[in-house]
Amino acid sequence: MQTVHASSISQPAPAILLRSVPLPRPSQDTVALGATRTVAKDEEIFAEGDRPAFFYKVVTGAVRTYKLLSDGRRQIDAFHLPGDIFGLEPGEEHRFTAEALGDTTVVLYRHCNLGALALDGGELSRQIVTAMMRSLEHAQNHMLLLGRKNALEKVATFLLAMSKRVSNDEQVDLPMSRLDIADHLGLTIETVSRSLTQLERKGVIDLPTHRSIVLRDKEALGQLDS
Amino acid sequence: MQTVHASSISQPAPAILLRSVPLPRPSQDTVALGATRTVAKDEEIFAEGDRPAFFYKVVTGAVRTYKLLSDGRRQIDAFHLPGDIFGLEPGEEHRFTAEALGDTTVVLYRHCNLGALALDGGELSRQIVTAMMRSLEHAQNHMLLLGRKNALEKVATFLLAMSKRVSNDEQVDLPMSRLDIADHLGLTIETVSRSLTQLERKGVIDLPTHRSIVLRDKEALGQLDS
DNA sequence: CGATGTTTTGAAAGACTTCAAGACAGGTGG
DNA sequence: CCACCTGTCTTGAAGTCTTTCAAAACATCG
Missing domain, CATH: 2.60.120.10 (Jelly Rolls)
Incomplete structure (x- = not known):
């Protein structure tokens, strides 16, 4: 499942494209039609x-x-x-x-x-x-x-959920920034970052790049997930 | 809107009463029937x-x-x-x-x-x-x-919401304990209590009894509610 | 390769929790 | 009807976790 990363922030926002043609791109499991x-x-x-x-x-x-x-x-x-x-x-x-x-x-x-x-x-x-x-x-x-969860538990839960959704694999490519994660988990960006670092130090995850995370020990994450 | 307070804790739990009669107590706006x-x-x-x-x-x-x-x-x-x-x-x-x-x-x-x-x-x-x-x-x-809300904001929001639901009046009779409130707002019982005390000291609410609260300044509460 | 935005890290401050004890209220029994 | 008893609520003090503020490291993009 591909995620489109920001390829450019300076790219001008494309005008809203609203085709009224009934069947522009029928996605496989969609019954009703849409632009x-x-x-x-x-x-x-x-x-x-x-x-x-x-x-x-x-x-x-x-x-x-x-x-x-x-x-x-x-x-x-x-x-x-x-x-x-x-x-x-x-x-x-x-x-x-x-x-x-x-x-x-x-x-x-x-x-x-x-x-x-x-x-x-x-x-x-x-x-x-x-x-x-x-x-x-x-x-x-x-x-x-x-x-009811603390920072580490929140981040662990989030990582497991994302992994299930995007790949069900060890490797997770995050489509969102740390700030987005923080605002989803009710934390600050710094706390998210520190939690990730902490998990990395414990060997539970790897952080090859900022946007990709390898879940090395899902067991341990699951324990934090409760 | 009445709330039934615990009249007695030692009262034996009544046996589950499951009448199969179709129309035991038709509440005014209910279409389907129930026991x-x-x-x-x-x-x-x-x-x-x-x-x-x-x-x-x-x-x-x-x-x-x-x-x-x-x-x-x-x-x-x-x-x-x-x-x-x-x-x-x-x-x-x-x-x-x-x-x-x-x-x-x-x-x-x-x-x-x-x-x-x-x-x-x-x-x-x-x-x-x-x-x-x-x-x-x-x-x-x-x-x-x-x-995203802090303790005072959480409690203020909760009080306003309860007031709208139970009476839309100044006086709110809470059917739940402080512990229940705490577990609803993601706080501890002590923090809930302190927040209420703080609101009382500021003159925003009165606490005539533990289970009843008078919203003296809904304006101020609304401000905390955002 | 420089510039900009994002992420990490550190140190200090703050909010909330924890632990502990006392106050209060409601219900019970004398 | 009052006093006691139990569970709930409040208050205080200390501790913990998260945030805030600040700066450095890192990545990405042109």
């Missing part, structure tokens, strides 16, 4: 408070969704990888801001009334209900992490 | 890992749902008050344990396959989808609280 959109690194896909016109499925790259407090503190609720659906909203506004982690492409789906959609009995509604459930499950597990 | 069950203070309604046979609606009293880490650290994901639906599960097991905060009565609904249920287009499925969405929304807001 695609390419999004540059750090570009916004939608903002908290926007009226939801679409929801999205990641094709390539990755996306963060987050909330802000009035003073700028940020909580990233989730990272969305290829295949993931995000931006589903029960109500009349988006409750998160969504931004691309690196250059990313997403498929758009028209966002009719979600209640109705979920009830129409079709295959897409099935996917939608499933996506919501997954989202709920993730949120609930994450509350346990945020409320 | 009722009375639950004593601290009695378990279902446990994490159980196969979900029912989901529930609180009639009187209140319920906590929580997860545990292997060493006993607890995260209460939500408190459920009269009218609230809880125990809905996407999968084959409950992901929380549910216990009564005080003596409580709940209505039971048979827990068929949730995916199917949510898709059958009926009124109950509408309620179910709505309950899931609310649950998701709450979880997402709570992640921001757990990950």
Whole structure:
């Protein structure tokens, strides 16, 4: 599963590309049709408070969704990888801001009334209900992490989860920065860095580059995961 | 909205009462029928890992749902008050344990396959989808609280939310202990207590009894809420 | 190869927790 | 009806973990 890293930060944000052609790039397991959109690194896909016109499925790259407090503190609720659906909203506004982690492409789906959609009995509604459930499950597990785990446990849990999602392999290529990780785990960037260093010193992980991590001892990580 | 406090802890737990009569106590806004069950203070309604046979609606009293880490650290994901639906599960097991905060009565609904249920287009499925969405929304807001707010902000947010839910009044009668609050907010009982004391000293709240709180300055609380 | 943004590391400060004890409240029994 | 008893809550002091502030190391990009 490929992740698109930031190839360039100075690259001008491509104009929003919204083809109304019904079948621009049918992803293998998608029933309903949607247009695609390419999004540059750090570009916004939608903002908290926007009226939801679409929801999205990641094709390539990755996306963060987050909330802000009035003073700028940020909580990233989730990272969305290829295949993931995000931006589903029960109500009349988006409750998160969504931004691309690196250059990313997403498929758009028209966002009719979600209640109705979920009830129409079709295959897409099935996917939608499933996506919501997954989202709920993730949120609930994450509350346990945020409320009750210490820094090392948070980082270990995160690494294992990412490894399961991107490769199920020893090697994990992270699509996000330390700051993103920190804001996802309720820590500071320094604490994330120190935790990683600590795990490396114990021989649990290797850090060949900043964005790639080798899980040498998943057992040990699992122990920290609880 | 009344909350049933523990009237007695030595009272023997009433045997689980499961009437199979279709219409034991039709609550005003309920379409599907269910049996009722009375639950004593601290009695378990279902446990994490159980196969979900029912989901529930609180009639009187209140319920906590929580997860545990292997060493006993607890995260209460939500408190459920009269009218609230809880125990809905996407999968084959409950992901929380549910216990009564005080003596409580709940209505039971048979827990068929949730995916199917949510898709059958009926009124109950509408309620179910709505309950899931609310649950998701709450979880997402709570992640921001757990990950990014400090103790005083957490407590202020909690008090305002409870006030909106139980009375929308100055006076809030809490159905839960300080320990429950702490485990909901990702704090210790001592920190919760100190935060309340601090708010009281500033004149923002009054604490006439341990279980009742008067919100004297919602403005100030709102400021802390962000 | 230089420039810029990201990551790591160090030292000090701060917030929350832990441990311990005392105050309070509600329920029970005399 | 009062006093006691038990569990809950508050308060204090010390300790720990995480944050903050600061600077150096590292990577990436042009």
